[in-house]
Amino acid sequence: MIGQPEAADAATGRWPFGCVDPVALQCERCKVSAIDPEIAGQLASDLPREDFVRILRTFEDDLGRLARMLEAAVAAGDQDGYRRAAHSLAGAAAAVGARRLEQVARVAMDHRSNADPRALAVQVRHEAGAALAELSALAADPPGSH
Amino acid sequence: MAGPAARVLIVEDTPTQAEVARALLRDLGHEIRIAETGGAALEIGLAWRPDAILMDLELPDFSGFETMRRLRAQGVEAAIIVVTVHGSVNHAVEAMREGAVDFIVKPFAKTRLTVTLENALEKRALATELREVKAQLSRDRFFSFIGASPAMQAVYRTIESVAASKANVFITGESGTGKELAADAVHRASPRRARPFVALNCGAIPRDLLESEIFGHVKGAFTGATDTRLGAAKLADGGTLFLDEIGEMPLEMQVKLLRFVQTGAFQPVGASRPEKVDVRIVSATNRDPWAEVEAGRFREDLYYRLYVVPLDLPPLRDRGPDALLIARHFLAAYAQEEGKRFRGFAREAEQALAAYGWPGNVRQLQNVVRNIVVLHDGERVERFMLPPMLLRGAAPRPPPAEPVPPEVTPQPTHGPAPAPPWPAEAALPWPDPAPVAQPPAAAAEPAPPPPLASPWASPWASPGASPGASPWAPPQEAEAFQPLAEIEKRYILAALDHVAQDVPRAAALLGINPSTIYRKLQAWRAQETSAPR
Structure with a gap:
């Protein structure tokens, strides 16, 4: 049952530590959207479009910067830098409801996780792209616009 | 939006999070700033003084908790809302x-x-x-006033309420209660504070000069007017004109003042054209202004023009613990000025200060403290250092400041005063013990240094009176009572004799302002000159 949504902690919404690996997450992605429609959809409907777009641009900037920091930390073997970048990524992803990216980032920031940092860094890039694509689509066609 | 625009500081190191919070709050109309580190939060918090802070706990330099502690330590009182993530409710x-x-x-x-x-x-x-309401109800300073009593809180509130208006203020209160301080506070609390505050004591200016003092004169207007001179009304243009002892103003001058109050225009003595000024008038008297109107000494129409906002200053005896508060203030000030060591009052001395009635009000208290500081030294003011009148417990009432009746026989004011025509005991308006008499000393009470007790000697005390015995008994027959003005005059003259005609020292003995003695001497002289020979 590793990596299935039903296995997440009911109170925190987190996956049990050590039970998740990038492969499992990739499988999960087949079933789950990259963004949480409740959070991202709420933002898109609560805010004027220009505000939502500004947030997406900020998020995109954050992703590029933090993914680079994460990769650099992996290359340098800098565990602290790696976890700090993962923490910021998790925060940014949570703010816009990019839940799969947040999950990957949380695995990376957990010092008890035995996931391979290089694989997680690749996964971060992948999930970041997916989240941006879905968020952009949401910005173009926000809930209630029809 | 529920309330007025507030300042909100978002402390968040992830730009996306900060941008989301900013966007969500945009509709509220608050002013928003963002700090990405704890250090930046401290800097902005201190300089900008936000009303609320949204505080992320995970910051790059130090934690949100540490940031909160440092902000609080620096006196930042913003409402802090901690922003936390899933599972960190303990945080x-x-x-x-x-x-x-x-x-x-x-x-x-x-x-x-x-x-x-x-x-x-x-x-x-x-x-x-x-907090502001509590501070207002318990403040012990207000401009130049010192006092935390409820009576003074009411005075402070009235001054604050009237300050913004241009309405004329009429201050009443016994001599020494701080009428000029109140007038000054009205001015300093008002939008006119940047303009002049001009104070004029109507009782201290000869009546033929009063018009010129208030309205000014042109060169050659009268003998001695060698130059054009601006009056108080012109000097106070845009500000406040304080007319102290307005009850002393002659009736003919009251007519001119009334015209000025009604129109804002006046004519300097000898000038051909009127001038207009913008002046707020604050008046004061230690008399009952309406009684003066009824007695025909004050114009009723002027009364209504000036008595717009009444402000009654309480006597010190009605101000509870303020006497001690003020005494401590004067003690610190005079000890510094005189280079003495005094740091406070002994408890027995404080009890005596608190129990006394202070007929001369703050001015008398000021004189008492000054005399103590000048004549004594030590860490504390001990009970024996206090003037005897304070040690008797029962507080005298101040003699009313009535005009001297014309039938009073003028007395010479220079040279030795005649002996009172009745036994000294019967002449005292209030008792005063023998000069060096001390109350039975408590075992712990330090012995007084004998040479320093003499300034408090009563000029009217019977030389044969035994220490501690009451030298005064009320008259038994109606005929034995004397007019208060007569007693006041004899008492002042006796005080002057006692201090070799030194008016400030006599005033200190009597707990009144030296100007009061000068004014009364002037009035008695005038009566002497005009009395039929």
């Missing part, structure tokens, strides 16, 4: 212990964030209001 509890008013879990919906923020701002506004 939120800790944050509340550290002084946060609320916490919010990320990611937050717009409604949740706005309600949390508005609640926190409202709570802070109420706390601030409560």
Whole structure:
């Protein structure tokens, strides 16, 4: 049952530590959207479009910067830098409801996780792209616009 | 938006999070700034003084808790809302212990964030209001006033209420209660504070000069007017004109003042054209102004023009612990001025100060403290250092400041005063013990240094009176009572004799202002000159 949504902690919404690996997450992605429609959809409907777009641009900037920091930390073997970048990524992803990216980032920031940092860094890039694509689509066609 | 625009600081190191919070709060109309580190939060918090702070706990330099502690230590009183992530509710509890008013879990919906923020701002506004009200009710200083009593709080509130208006203020109160301080406070609390405050004592200016003092004169207007001179009304243009002892103003001058109050225009003595000024008038008297109107000494129409906002200053005896507060202030000031060591009052001395009635009010208290500081030294003011009149407990009432009746026989004011025509005991308006008499000393009370007790000697005390015995008994027959003005005059003259005609020292003995003695001497001389020979 590793990596299935039903296995997440009911109170925190987190996956049990050590039970998740990038492969499992990739499988999960087949079933789950990259963004949480409740959070991202709420933002898109609560805010004027220009505000939502500004947030997406900020998020995109954050992703590029933090993914680079994460990769650099992996290359340098800098565990602290790696976890700090993962923490910021998790925060940014949570703010816009990019839940799969947040999950990957949380695995990376957990010092008890035995996931391979290089694989997680690749996964971060992948999930970041997916989240941006879905968020952009949401910005173009926000809930209630029809 | 529920309330007025507030300053909100978002402390968040992830730009996306900060941007989301900013966007969600945009509709509220608050001014928003963002700090990405704890250090930046401290800098902005101190310089900008936000009303609320949304505080992330994970910051790059130091934690949100540490930032909160440092902000609080620096006196930043913003309502802090801790922003926490899933599963860190324990952090939120800790944050509340550290002084946060609320916490919010990320990611937050717009409604949740706005309600949390508005609640926190409202709570802070109420706390601030409560603190201000408490401070107002317990303040012990107000401009130049010292006093925390309820009676003075009412005075402070009245001054604050009337300050912004241009309405004329009429200050009443016994001599020494601080009427000029009140007038000054009205001016300094008003929008006119940057313009002049001109004070004029109507009782201290000869009546033929009063018009010129108030309205000025042109060169050659009268003998001695060698130059054009601006009057107080012109000098106070845009500011406040304080007319102290307005009850002393002659009736013919009251007519001119009435015209000025009605029109704002006046004509300098000898000038051909009127001038207009913008002046707020604050008047004061130690008499009952309406009684003066009824007695025909004050114009009723002028009374109504000036008596717009009455401000009655309480006598010191009605101000409870203010006497001690003021005494301590004067003690510190005079000890520094005189290079003495005094740091406070012994408890017995404080009890005596608190029990006394202070007929001369703050001015008398000021004189008493000054004399103590000049004549004694030590860490504390001991009971034996106090003037005997304070040690008797029962407080005298001040003699009313009535005009001297014309039938009073003028007395010479220079040279030795004649002996009182009745036994000294019967002449005393209030008793005074023998000069060096001390109350039975308590075992712990330090012995007084004998040479320093003499300034408090009563000029009217019977030389044969035994120490501690009451030298005064009320008259037994109606005929034995004397007019108060007569007694006042004899008492002042006796005080002057006692101090070799030194008016400031006599005034200190009597607990009145030297100007009061000068004025009375002037009046007695005038009566002497005009009395039929």
